[in-house]
Amino acid sequence: MARKRETNPGVRVIGRRIYDSKNGKSCHQCRQKTLDFAAPCKVMKKNKLCPIKFCYKCLSNRYGENAEEVAKLDDWMCPLCRGICICSVCRTSRGQQPTGILAPQAKARGLSVYELLEVEGHDKFAYQKKPKLVNASNEGSSNSESVPGTKVRIIDVAKEKKKKVKSSDKLKEDIQFETQLPQGISLTCVSSIDIPTEEAGNVCQLFEFCSAFRKALALKEEHAETIVRELFVCGRDTRRQQYSSIIQMMIQLLDLISKDREMSLSLSATDNSWFTAIGEIILQSKVLSDEFPLETFVAGVAAYEKMNASRKLKLLNFLCDESLSTWAMRNYIKSQTRECGEQKKEAKQKAAAAKEKEKELKQMLQGEVAKAIMEKNGAPLSIEEHNSVVSQIKDEAKEAHEEMIEAKGMKCGMTVICDVRRTEPIMLDDNGFVIWKLKCFEEEQIFLLQDLGTFDDLCPHERWLAFKPEQKPEIEKYISSKR
Incomplete structure (x- = not known):
């Protein structure tokens, strides 16, 4: 039996947003009922004020406007009244495809979503739903001949699978081509x-x-x-x-x-x-x-x-x-390994404690925001009021997060110290290439390549190559693809 959708889930606090299906204001763009600050449209339609509102988040990410600033204007027109609304409903009504999630891509270029569409073209981005795969076992039952088009649909699924296999093989070839080792220079x-x-x-x-x-x-x-x-x-x-x-x-x-x-x-x-x-x-x-x-x-x-x-x-x-x-050296190795284990355990405990502290402070943050809203009888907080409530907790949460990152860094930094007998290579591949990060190059953050040659060489010899610090992303990409 299909589960019925809950029409009134009540008040929910998710991150910094408070969702209230009863008292919340609905945003035209994201269609979510929240207690966030929302900017109301000031246009009169048929002697009535336009009911459309845009929450501060959608107005900022999608259109590059500040909700509190436009709310102070007497003649502010919402994107719908201006005919530039890019929500999925409005785009569909204009014969365009919904764009899907573009906010991160636009933000990376320093633009709003609307500005990105204006620059790149409104028809360039179109969200495509993933096609549902047909259940071949059900379609291939004894009634298949009596249902028109059944066999054709099964064949189509097989074709789709073949296409996926081909595209997967092509992707592997592209990755293999793209993730070549950059050119190194002889280590001299x-x-x-x-x-x-x-x-x-x-x-x-x-x-x-x-x-x-x-x-x-x-x-x-x-x-x-x-x-x-x-x-x-x-x-x-x-x-x-x-x-x-x-x-x-x-x-x-x-x-x-x-x-x-x-x-x-x-x-x-x-x-x-x-x-x-x-x-x-x-x-x-x-x-x-x-x-x-x-x-x-x-x-x-x-x-x-x-x-x-x-x-x-x-x-x-x-x-x-x-x-x-x-x-004497074996004894030193054992003592260093023991000491490293103790330090690693201590770092792990510190990381767990800092993570728990950060979690508790985030929960406290949500509770304080919800409490402040309840004290205003459900009225939304302004951005200034919101920042005033959370500023202290925010600083404590940031400090706890930094403690956790520092503890995790201590834990990760002990990998080489534990095995003082030798430094382990980062990667050894089938071509006889060994990639190293050695202590004598720690300050420069340089990767080294040891080329052992192949077993087919009549005079096998090794070569050592160094990579420049700016080649680090390419090396990491190569290592990731090989792993």
Whole structure:
């Protein structure tokens, strides 16, 4: 049994509007009975005042007029009397299609709906109702032959479905075409330091390690920059061995690894001991044994001094990776994860409390407006009266909303901190493209693309590309389409 429409639903408060089916004034445009301020028409028709009224919201959004200002005029004519009314009934009577919802589109262009129609043309916008799909199972019953046109209607539905499938495929093709990655540029600069493009991945790896474990290793904030500058800017023989930043960090990591593995090493930056120790650890791990054979380290520090910046950086990154398996670093990772979990829980509780506070204040706001109207025996509030009633609560609600946004931001910002061992890529697609946002580029808000190449390449090699900050919307659109 169909539910009967309720003709007198009473007083309802929705947002800032109070709907009253009994005492409310009906707006000609939206045909809603509200207690909002409405501007009455001042035109006399057959010795009677025109009964048409427009609520402040419709008058502002649709026609760009202020309800309180026009209400003070003695000769104000409503849009209907001026012959420019764009409500669905009036447009239909003039042989035009209803426009549907255009207010957001007009507002985005700084126009009212009427001004948008004047600029673009009144026939450009037409609201189309969605066609109701025919129930094929009912139409295909045994009486179908006795009902004229039944089979034809079923065939039409099948055609519509085929059209939808085709349009859906076309939409996918359009999305695939439109969401291409923008053109990036080779990554040749990190933290204002020029680097060879082929070393971009190794440099970024060092920066991320130093950022994640700066506290654990008591490193200075600019430690990674100092090492990269020493390698690629200062060049060879600019510092003595004992003052070299990269050698000092290698010795620090070697000390961490040797203690964990109970290796009896006596390390010093003034002799060959630290370089020989690296050879022993490479021999145990067998990770770089092909690139750095044992005889390399037998030759002593002289062999290290002959190495180019790329090989020195590889050795340092190797020690960084090896240090992650030590008890001290694992313990630090666990403590950071635990601390992050506690902070995340606290942020979640703060966000929930702020959201509840905002909800309560909104309900209080509606109640205060309704109370003020009831005290005036149902007479609508002016905009000034309305603002006076809600101003204080509005400020409190805004403050609660800002608290909730801040708490949510805290919660979202802990994703990377929790996993201090590595930074997770934003996206990896089938073309061998990896998109990153690294800590060393946080201030610039730069996305990076790691091109791993394909498995078909005879000489696979990776490339690193950087995108400009203004390309951020295109990158986000690409990521969204791929997900």
